[in-house]
Amino acid sequence: MEYLKKAQHLEQTVSNEVEKTVKEIISTVKTERDAGVKKYEERFSKSVRALRVSEEEIEKSVRSLSYDEKALIDRVVERISSFAKAQLECISPLEKEFGPGIHMGHRIVPIEKVGAYIPGGRFPLLSSGPMVVAPAKVAGAKEIVACSPANYEGGIHPAVLYGLVRSGATHIYAIGGAQAIAAMAYGTESVPEVDVIAGPGNRFVAEAKKQVFGKVGIDLIAGPSEVLVFTDDTADPKKCAADLLAQAEHDPYARPIMVSTSRTIAEQTIKEVEQFLKEYFSSDSPAHESWAQMGEVIYARSLEEGLDICNDYAIEHLHVHVKDSRKLMDRLHNYGSLFLDSDSSVVFSDKVSGTNHTLPTLKAARYTGGLWVGNYVKVITHQEITGSGVDFLATHATEQSNIEGLEGHRLSAELRLSDKYLYNI
Template identity: 85%
Template structure:
């Protein structure tokens, strides 16, 4: 393995300073509710508007949105919802006998109140709202609270508002940052308290989600965008370069990485990246991202390349390798996988239907991305009768006596007595 280009730095999502700031924000909002939220909105966003976005404001804002943009968002909502529905249909309820008189199972129950955080970002990303909200709607959430920064003419961008309404958001608030997460987690006079919070955000949002976890559920903690392009000698340098830059432009700390089994192809891709970047606007985050975070690695063999991919556990793994599907079973650490050179990550970012809220910072070692399953609970139940009581109560009584748990033994032994059964311990 050889680095042709190595990252100069690596963004740390969490720091003591960020942790302390977020802790203070959460504590203040817990104690002072709306007043604290408004304080932070004015300080961080220069926003002095009402927290709740009224139906009148939503309608007026959406009326200014061009019809072609609405058509695009409608398609996004439709496709994300369709994929979420297909996923939900895979999570089946269970009812089964596990021996005579032992009936057990589980139910699929939607989370009642969902909090959706939608970043403001540098651009109004049309898919961000639907990605977080549509799966919650499909899951069956009764109330979906959406928060997004008021960074467009004193409010939320019309395209974001339209996407939130079309996806099923029931309440929308012009609140950003850690204060939005705290408000949804603990509730204020205006913002309802939720059960689970989903959605990406900056390091303050990520840290806030980390700190409120336990009080509420969260989907995952997602940092700046990541992509790893895995390529062999058959790959096209222009496509590889374009795919790297598509994610690099999200954030100065986005990570665009290439792993190639061909030195020639890797070197040509670097040249193409440099050529493309000359055409990018001077303020594009892609410049800093590629300069400071970009990496290019040459693997000696295909096997080594696969090992590198699995070790990076990257958010987006795009395989530009001949017969890429044949490698699928050997790749297991990624947020989302893109097979063949034309399966652009951009399709998933925008409209294909899979979710673009995905694990970063090697979290793909233990989790996937946001999906409809984040908004449902799989809860078990059991009904024990007849012979099942004899079997389980006898076992439980004996085990409880060994463990010295008097209450457990009592509860099991009462069932034995009622069914005229003597446990093996003679009690």
């Protein structure tokens, strides 16, 4: 492999200062509750408003949207919900006999109280709310607490608010950052305590989720957006460049990466990126810094080498601009979400196709997928032992407990042996 362009910063790490700040925020919110949340809202967001979004505020926001705007968001909610329902249908309960008198299985039980974090960011991302909330609703969560920063005219953007309502949020709060995560994890006078927290956010949100994990469950730690565009000599450099920049505009630390088996396509794509940046992106767009500091273009000398590079990067979005790309799917196994062929734009998934855009970054795709309906259910096991199954298991457990020296275990097992066995108790 050969780098035609190499990133200046290979990864973003959480500084000790961020870790310390988040620890302080969580401690304050645990102790001071609503007052602690309001303290940090005023400090970081300059917000002095009520924490909970009232029904009157929701109704006013909804009225401000046009019919077409609401129809567009409704479509997003419907498609995300439909995909989540199809996924849930794949998770089946189990009830089976594993030998005479040994019945075991599992049930699929919804998480009761879900916390959804919806980032504010530079732009009002209309799909972010439905991406986090709709699968929880499909899973059967009884209570869905949604938090989003009050960074639009002192509140949550009307379109984002409408998406949360349509997706099934039961409580909505204009709270952002680590204080929102702390409030949902530990509860305050206003914010209910939840069982699991899901949703992307900035480095403070990611660090807060990391620190409250254990007290509550979390989906994953998601960093700035990543995309790897894998190409051969059939690729269109303009489409490749556009796909790289679509993710680069999310954040200065976003990682736009290209791996190509064609040096010509790779070099032409670099030129197209530079041209697009001049023509289509404002000077303050994060895309400029992202491409300059984080962008990479790699020439792979063979298809096999290119596939190995893709799997090693374990990227968030893997977009394959290769002829007959579906044939390569079984050879690609480390990615957050896979996009086959040049017209399967990552943007479609970002917005409306139906798969979730909350995905693993920084090589976490080696061991996990993205947010899905399965994050909002528990697979819990059960067993019922009767008849000859009791004798079989009790005999084994007694003998094993003797070897292990666990008297209490031996006692519990041996008491269940039938009368034909000699009790040594």
